[in-house]
Amino acid sequence: MVLAYTSRLSPITRRRLAVFRGNRRAWVSLWVFLALFAGSLAAELIANDKPLVLRYDGEWYVPLLVDYPETEFGGFLPTGTDYHDPFIRERLAEHGWALWPVIPFSYQTLDMQMRRPSPAPPSPRHWLGTDDQGRDVLARVIYGFRLSVAFALVLTAGSLILGVLIGGIQGYFGGKTDLIGQRLTEIWSGLPVLFLLIILASLVQPGFWWLLGIMLLFSWLGLVDVVRAEFLRARNLEYVRAAKAMGLPPRLIMWRHVLPNAMVATLTFVPFLFTGAITTLTALDFLGFGLPPGSPSLGELVAQGKNNLHAPWLGITAFVSLSLMLSLLVFIGEGLRDAFDPHHVQHAASTSPMPRTPADA
């Protein structure tokens, strides 16, 4: 059955892939974005305040994975080792060696050895400078990118599932189901999300999952209208009727005939959802109602940029990293939308010989 499934999907997927590839901008954006995301997934290997591995007195240590007490390296306290401590560094240099990540700071490492007041401008030690608490900006950007994308991914996936499910049921069955569903979603969408978040922030300390849950309660609403409209239109299409006449059950008809139709409209919406989720998270962090203090967040970096206008590297870094991320996502979304549109198959086929025409003429 699995084999049957892949062989069934492959021609469609191949076509879509070809169209997507034909769109150079989307294709390059996808790879750049994937590279950045993959890099940020390995953030611990790139930016960390512990050595990756070290050798001390002929023994191997992996500080990345294991917390060693200071006493291991000749310290006095049985607490976790601060590898930036000059004393520990000296001991390590004397008794072995340590392999450090490219950026020897994590997102919350306070650099105690700075000679300049924070925020410090870019220097060989801190490539993008430090923020007003003496934390490495580049490290925070890398971790912040990962957090934003992960947040947006989960939120988008969740809203897609909820939105398509609810919109699809309303649209396909129509009539009373639609009427009642629409009124309920209208009432629900009347709730002020921002105030809810602010009120919540005063009751509990909102973490990643708290924020995600609250935003998920509302983020699917925009999708419902799109999906419902597509389903309403598609349920009267002749091939949907033909499927009904063939005796297929509603779930199969919705899945195989109606949903692919609705997917184009839905997918054009996904980049907005995705970028919307990132900007909302950034905005909440900027206002201080978002992730708990200390979390690596781009919104917090924007806020710091605003509060420290004399340190332009903060604002510029936040701006560049946000706009780069959002532009890449929009380009990918565009390519995706075109790939799912069957009319673009012909379009792509007819435009492919285009590069040759100027040479001929």
Add this chain to the structure above:
Amino acid sequence: MPDASPAPLLRLDGLSVAFDGVTAVDRLSLTIRRGETLALVGESGSGKSVSALGAMGLLPPNAQIEGGRFLGDTDLARLRPRDWQGLRGGRVGFVFQEPMTSLNPLHTVAKQIGETLRLHQGLSGRVARERSRELLAQVQLPRPGELLDAWPHQLSGGQRQRVMIAMAIANDPQLLIADEPTTALDVTVQQEILALLAELRDRHGMGMLFITHDLNLVRRHADRVCVLYNGREQETGRVADVFGQPQSAYTRTLLEAEPRGRPAPVPAAAPLLQARRLAVSYARPRRLFAKPRPAFEALRPLDLAVAPGETLGIVGESGSGKTTLAFALLRLTESRGEIDFAGERLDRLSGTALRRRRQRFQVVFQDPYGSLSPRLPVAEIVSEGLRYHAPALDEAEVQHRVANTLKEVGLPADCAARYPHEFSGGQRQRIAVARAIILEPELLVLDEPTSALDRTVQKQLVELLRELQRRRGISYLFISHDLAVVRAMAHRVMVLKDGEVVEQGDCLAVLEAPRTDYTRRLVDAAGLRL
């Protein structure tokens, strides 16, 4: 035409039209004189409309037009854009195919006719209104005074087409271009519209270019005919000559394309499908505080029976309830009355029980472009029902059956992995037939399966359907407004009008000796050659 008669009104001299290097019309030459109707005939894609639009400069900018084109003494090729505006709608009137979309739904009839009067003659206010009323009277619309303030949606298709004609003749054009003016209309209405066009042509001394695919209409309503195939002129001449002694091979195929023959006779047997007092009505929307209006009777109670291997033709004009009847029998629409299928009461089933039975009665829809999912390859479309109704089959068996069925409906073997948009209308209809017969149904409902196809393709499809019936013994419920096709397909026929049975009986008996006026009108309008 080296003719002694007065100078031609429209002269095309080797007109070629190409789109991005692809030739659509190849060196077409023709002339139209005053008071004459020239029919431009061809199948879809033969370049009939493109040549007319090209001559009048109505094509998108990527069209390259070559050759001479003259309207009277005016060289159309040298016309500036501003002069075109005075010419179109002024010296040349247009009537297009779609009466539903060629009128603006947001303006009343008076306003739409008034607009062209204002632009070309500078009339406005009461004068324009009076002239509009006159025009509506000329196109023989009843109560022209009231219709002036009607909105397009309040008019029937035939009435809309009359309004379009009124707009076209508003500025006394010399040339009237009618591009498939009656294709979307019922046969009886077609005859009225074309008679009207001929009358107006004579009264105003216009020349008329009549573009159509329907040879019956050409035979009755044109003086001369020009046959196009693939953008090439096949032959031009007087209608009687071309129809009597066609010179080109293509014209002969076109003339012979009328579906012929009769279905194979069937032995008498107990009916497979039987409906008793089947009726469909739709509740009308109820306004607040208003009295509920009586329900709309789409189909009044009727009885019918179809024997195994038999074809019952359902004939009628649009709005007669043909499709409603089909949908009711298929249990796709709510209905009253009994439906008996193979000894089982279909109208009492619902849910999964009904879905399981659907394998045994299948349907082919009218629109070959809309009835196939554009997102699935052909193999998927055809095998979908099979996978659901026979889940026990393994993948190899499913593929095997798909290949066999595609072969049976005459499609090439390599089409399984291709998508519907790569196929022509006729091929798509074959795919739709394959999708239905792979389930081995006992009854196949064919809802106008041929009406979107060209004549030559229609003939092939009719032959395929008869062949399938002979081989598999399927019963057909064949719905059509085209009597020629019905005659070639049906054993018995039932004529519907406004949801009621007008006449029924043996197909040939009904068509050759209609007992009611309505059927007689249909038969006359269809121009069947018996």
